[in-house]
Amino acid sequence: MRIYLVAGELSGDILGASLMRALKARYPDVEFRGIGGPRMQAEGFDSLYPLETLSVMGLVEVLKHLPALIKVRRHLLRDALEWQPDVMIGIDAPDFNLGLELRLRKRGITTAHYVSPSVWAWRQGRVKTIRRAVDRMLTFLPFEAAFYREHQVPVTFVGHPLADELPLEDDRAAARGQLGIDSEVQLLAVLPGSRANEIRFLGETFLAAIERLCQRYPGLEVVIPAATPLRRTELESLMAERAGLDRSRIHLVDGQSREAMTAADAVLLASGTAALECLLCHRPMVVAYRMAPMTHRIARHMVKTEWISLPNLIARETLVPELIQDAATPESIEESLAPLLSRAAGDVARQRELRERFTAMHRELTCDASAAAAIAIGELAGR
Secondary structure (H helix, E strand, O other), X not given: OEEEEEEOOHHHXXXXXXXXXXXXXXXOOOEEEEEOOHHHHHOOOOEOOOHHHHOOOOHHHHXXXXXXXXXXXHHHHHXXXXXXXXXXXXXXXXXXXXXXXXXXXXXXXXXXXXXXXXXXXXXXXXXXXXXXXXXXXXXXXXXXXXXXXXXXXXXXXXXXXXHHHOOOOOOHHHHHHHHOOOOOOEEEEEEOOOOHHHHXXXXXXXXXXXXXXXXXXXXXXXXXXXXXXXXXXXXXXXXXXXXXXXXXXXXXXXXXXXXXXXXXXXXXXXXXXXXXXXXXXXXXXXXXEOOOXXXXXXXXXXXXXXXXXXXXXXXXXXXXXXXXXXXXXXXHHHHHHHHHHOOOHHHHHHHHHHHXXXXXXXXXXXXXXXXXXXXXXXXXXXX
C-alpha cells in the first residue's frame, strides 16, 4: 500500500509520525512519500522537501513566498501522479493541502484530510472546496463531524490525540509535587497565552485579576506557566510594575502547563488549545481573550459560532465562562473565578459536577485517534 503524506508544520509532523506507526502496525507492506519532518523521517519517511517549506504564517509572508509554494505544489502534484499512491493525505496546512488534494482527486487519486480547518467557525464557504477536494475528512472533534455530515462531506470522527495522551484519572498530588507546591494550598493556574500579542493584550488584565483574587482569598497561591523564555521575561517585567502584587504567592514556572492545570483548583486561560487541555485535565476554568480592536470588529462579523472555547463547542452549551474583549476585565474575571475557588457547599458541588462532566467528555474524545485514522485510510484504499 502506498500513502502520500504532506505535513505542513511541527504539529503535523507529530501527527504524521503517529499515523505512520498505526498504518505500519495494520499494514506491514505500507510505503510513504511526500513532505514530513524529523519524526516522520524517523519512521522511514521519504521527504521531498524540509518540513519548514510550508510553515509560512501571516498574509504578507505568504504572499512573499507564494511563487515558491506554487512551484512546490506543482512538483508534488507531478510526483504523486507518477508514484500513484492508494491514498494522499494532507495533514493540516489546509490552504496548501486542499488545493493539492483537489488537483489530485480530479486526476483519480483518492484523498483524505487529517485535522479539520475551522470551517465551522468562519469562512464556511470553504466547505464547497472541501467537498470537491476530499474523499474523507478525518476530524478530532464530534461537532466537526456533525458539521461535515450536514454539508454532505464524507467524514470520520477519529477522536483527539490529546485525549489519548492525557490520563482519564488525573493525579493532582503528583502534579503539585512536580511543581514544588504544597498539597493543601488553594491554587489557581493562570495561562496568559504563548504569543506576544496575548501577553500584550491579556497580561496586565490577568495580573490585576490575580491581585484582586489574592486579596479576596488570603491563602490563595498562583502558578503561571511561561510558554517560552521570552514570554517569561515579558511576564516578569509586567509583574515588576505591579507594586500590589504579592510575588511570594506566585509560582512562575517554565512550561509545565499541563502540570499547572492538573495541580490547580481552578484555571484562568486565554482561549485556544489550552482550553481543551484544561478540559482533559478535568479542571474548572474561565476563558478570556482580548485582541486588537480592529481585529475584533472584523472577527465579530466573520465568526459564526455561539462560543469560542472548545469545551463549550464540544458540549454545545456554556460550561465555561467566556469573557471576550471589553468583557475581559479584572473585575469580571474575579467574579467568574470566585465560584470555582469558593469552599461553599453549593459551589463545591458545582465544581465536582464540572470535573465529572469534563471526564465524561474526555472519555468520548479518547478513541486512539491514530489507529482510528489508519482504519479509515485503509477503507479508502480498499483494504
